[in-house]
Amino acid sequence: MPGADRKPKTLYDKVFEDHIVNEQDDGTILIYIDRHLVHEVTSPQAFEGLTNAGRKVRRPDCTLSTVDHNIPTTSRKTFKNAETFVKETDSRLQVMTLEENVKKFGLTYFGMDDDRQGIVHIIGPEQGFTLPGTTVVCGDSHTSTHGAFGALAFGIGTSEVEHVLATQTLLTKRSKNMRIQVDGELYPGVSSKDVVLHIIGVIGTAGGTGCVIEFCGSVIRALSMEARMSICNMSIEAGARAGMVAPDEITFEYLKGRPLAPKYGSAEWKKAVNYWSGLRSDEGAKYDSEVFIDAKDIIPTVSWGTSPQDVLPITGVVPSPDDFEDEVRKLSCKRALEYMGLTSGTPLKEVPVDKVFIGSCTNARIEDLRSAAKVVEGRKVASNIKSAMIVPGSGLVKKQAEAEGLDKIFTDAGFEWREAGCSMCLGMNPDILSPRERCASTSNRNFEGRQGAHGRTHLMSPTMAAAAAIVGKLADVRDLVQPDVSSQKAAAPITIQPEIEEVDTESDLERILDIPEDNEPHANTSGTGSSAGLPKFTVLKGIAAPMDRANIDTDAIIPKQFLKTIKRTGLGSALFYEWRFNTETGAELPEFVLNKEPYRNSKILVVTGPNFGCGSSREHAPWALLDFGIKVIIAPSFADIFFNNTFKNGMLPIPITDEAALQKIAAEARAGKEVEVDLPNQVIRDAAGNELAHFEVDAFRKHCLVNGLDDIGLTLQMEDKIRSFEIKRTIDTPWLDGSGYLKRDRRGPTKVEAAPVPKTNRGDVKTEPLEW
Ligand SMILES: CC(C)[C@H](C(=O)O)[C@@H](O)C(=O)O
Ligand code: SF4
Incomplete structure (x- = not known):
């Protein structure tokens, strides 16, 4: 429990340490x-993996599932079932596969x-499923959103999803602590989205790599929970593993009455608040690092390029490559301007827009819609939209x-009013941009091809997207309305006395006695859980393809349309799809490295720019690389989730921070020569056997790779x-058990079933049956 030893701890340290099940020497x-x-x-x-190994979901009561990415956002008035409603074959298959799996595994x-x-x-926060001090994961990079509650929340890959389903645990390492303090008072018209875009502009998309960011300061404290969520949501865009905000009265007020939070006013609620x-x-x-931001420096912000760090105040002009000193940034700027069809020096407010999207896990909550509606009210969407x-x-x-x-x-203004889903944030459903269409979007990623090829x-x-819709160009909301930021400010906090409750011995004892039945592991521990699952990795020699780019994101490694598969294999042809092929004709682009000899047979990729694999948690990225060979x-550095995902597939990501050594390896690659990677000795050699670099790798990961575990x-x-x-968890934090609307079943480990909650540890929750 916190405070067990006297060393001052960060919020992250406390939550992390409260969840340690086991720690190895490395x-x-x-x-x-x-x-x-x-x-x-x-x-x-992940479910397929469980099925193949004969494993079950260990804690269905701590698991909540829904469909969001693939589903159409058109009216559901005629909805009967997913089979008839989702027209696109692969999307339908994915939705129906989840529906089968939740039934099969009782979720x-x-x-x-x-x-x-x-x-x-x-939905996690909305239902009170997300609670302060919890660890929250999802096979999705924007899981960082839930950190707004003081939860340690982060995205994982599919192999890790399987690991959590089977064991309710995850193998990880300590992250570094980063603090971002935003002080002062926001100008009218400036929202939390502007705050986070500004922060990413300052620290860059790799600024938080390896860190958990704690957001603090008077600006953050004054924000509502929804506004805090938008900030934590985009901590992944700053490269961080997670973002966190310390819970306070605003948090507790938000949680009051949520179906899965402890019942407000009950002994359990008081114990939880305490x-x-x-x-x-x-x-x-x-x-480990601290950043101070002055609210005075933040004005309504928009992105101009193809990385979330490419941001400017709306009053600015499109930048020029010459504005950057760093060669890599110069090149990225040039490339981004070409892609975005922008000319240096153009005032941002003169850039016309074709489409507007107000949605996504960053900005599709009620306060977001209220604030956009204030801008739109009594106006019409511009005719060019x-x-x-x-x-x-x-x-x-x-x-x-x-x-x-x-x-x-x-709708009076000319907007379409849709059904809930991820929609045009990534366009896995029919909501996409056509090539070269320009979109004012409240989402979180502006990567190439993100909302549709080109x-x-x-x-x-x-509010800025709403303003763009009305003006027909990128616009400054402050030119349109008397800015009112009140919707982002938290409601007056209520005072909840965090009383110290004596342990209610009787009910706690009941719970503890419950455990042997109720918390019986649902995993198969009878021996089928073999630990010998992957091909062994020792020495690999092969052609190495050079790539001189920074911030290669997983959307570029494998675009969304290929994520609709329910298999791990066959994705090699989709690797770097939009860089490798003409998306309109399907023809190969001869200048792309993997389309050239000898690189068609590459076994190694040598990337000279930092932050490889940033963005989405899609494990399809390593699967596509692996399938290609x-x-x-x-690379000089990797994004955290991608880095983890590769190891789970028997692959080896090697960070080389020594620029000279990296250039030596890249030179071999450019010369089309073979490179040798010797994992047992942690050495990279040229084709003749001369050492090019030594590298570091975690002992446990090395052990697993070398032995194929x-x-x-x-x-x-x-x-x-x-x-x-x-x-121990049941004793210390009893409100965490039996959630997810699942009945606590006393009949034994295999009888857990999806059902309404007749008796819960939190009182009158909604008891509607599950919908199948
Ligand atoms: C599909 C999913 C893996 C992905 C993510 O991890 O972020 C998606 O939500 C995205 O925003 O790109
Ligand atoms: S970032 Fe977009 S695609 Fe990813 S979870 Fe959020 S809304 Fe969905």
Whole structure:
């Protein structure tokens, strides 16, 4: 528990340490996961893995699933079932596969006919599933959103999804602590989206690599929970593993009455508030890095390029490559301007827009819609706008907005009013940009091709997107309306006395006695959990392809349309699709390195720019590389989730920070020569056997690779420790058990079933049955 030793701790340290199940000498740590969100894109292969190994989901009560990425956002008035409603074959298969899996594994599921369906990162908080001090994961990079509650929340790949489903734990390492303090008072018209875009502009998309960012300062404290969520949501765009905000009265007020939060006013609520109130960094806690931002420096911000760090105040002009000193940034700017069809020196306010998208897990909550509606009210969408869409983040957000008449304001102005889903944030469903269309978007990524092949995305806040829709160009919302930021400010905090409750011995005892039945591991520990699952990796020699780019994102490694598969194999042909092929004719682009000899047979990729694999958590990126034949990636640095995902597939990512050594390796690659990677000796050699570089690798990861070990099998050998942790968790934080609307079943481990909650540990929750 926090405070056990006297060294001052950060919020992250406290939450992390409260979840340690086991720690190895090399710093590999097994942590317990309290909350697992599941969606259709990153789960099919995980469930398939469970099925093949004869494993079950260990904690269905801590798992919540929904569909969001693939589903159409058109009216559901005629909805009967996913099979008839989702027209696109691969999307339908993915949705239906999830529906089969939730039934098979007994998980709570919000389908398309349930108002509670929505984007995973919207529904977790909305339901009170996300709680302070918890560990929250999802096969999705924007899981960082949930950190707004003081949860340690981060995205994982599909192999890790499988690991969590089977063991309710995850193998990880300690992250570094970073603090971003935003002080002062925001100018009118400046929202939390502007704050986070500004921060990413300052620290860059790799600024938070390896770190958990704690956002603090007077600006953050004054923000509502929804506004805090938008900030934590985009911490992944700053390269961080997670973002966190210490919980406070604003947090507790938000949680009051949420179906899965402890019942407000109950002994359990008070016990929870007491625990949550201790979740803040201690005086004197040490951070590895600190950034101070003055609210005075933030004005409404838009992105101009193809990386979330390419941002400027709306009053600015399109930059020129000459504005950057660094060669890599110069080149990226040149390339971004070409892609975005922009000319240096053009005032941003003169850039015309074709489409407007207000939605996504960053900005599709009720406050976002309210603030956009204020701008739109009584106005009309400009005639040059081909489509302006409002896509609420969940069915409940939609309902609430309709009750407030916001839908009417939007439709009167000429906006489309849609159903909940990810929609044009990444366009896995039919909502996409056509080539060269320009979009004012409230989403979080402006990568090449993100919203549609050759589509052009400008990131901004909901009020700024609304203003762009009205003006028909990128616009400054402050020119349109008397700015009122009140919707982003938190409601007056209520005072909740964090009383110290004596342990209610009787009910706690009941819970503890419950454990042997209720928390019986649902994993198969009878031996089928083999730990020998991957081909062994020792020495690899082969052609190395050079790539001189920075921030290569996973959308570029494999675009969204290829994520609709339910298999791990066959993705090699999709690797770097938009760089490798003409997307209109399908013809190869001869200048792309992997289309040239001898690089068609590359086994190694040598990247000279930093932050390889940033962005989405899609494990399809390493799967595509592997299927193409590439097993080793050498780069100055990697994004965290991608880095983890590669190891899970028997691949080796090698960070080489010594520029001279990296250039030597790149020179061999450019010469079309073979390179040798010797993992046991941690050495990279040229074809003749001369050492080019030595590299570091975690001892545990090396052990697993060299011996071809599957870590789920290894973790299952820790059963006793996991179980002891669960017993302690039930005593310390009893409100975390039995959630997810699942009945606590006393009949034994195999009888867990999806059902309404007749008896819960939190009182009167909604008891509607699950929708299948
Ligand atoms: C599909 C999923 C893996 C992905 C993510 O991890 O972020 C998606 O949500 C995205 O925004 O690109
Ligand atoms: S970033 Fe976009 S695609 Fe990813 S979860 Fe959020 S809304 Fe969905």
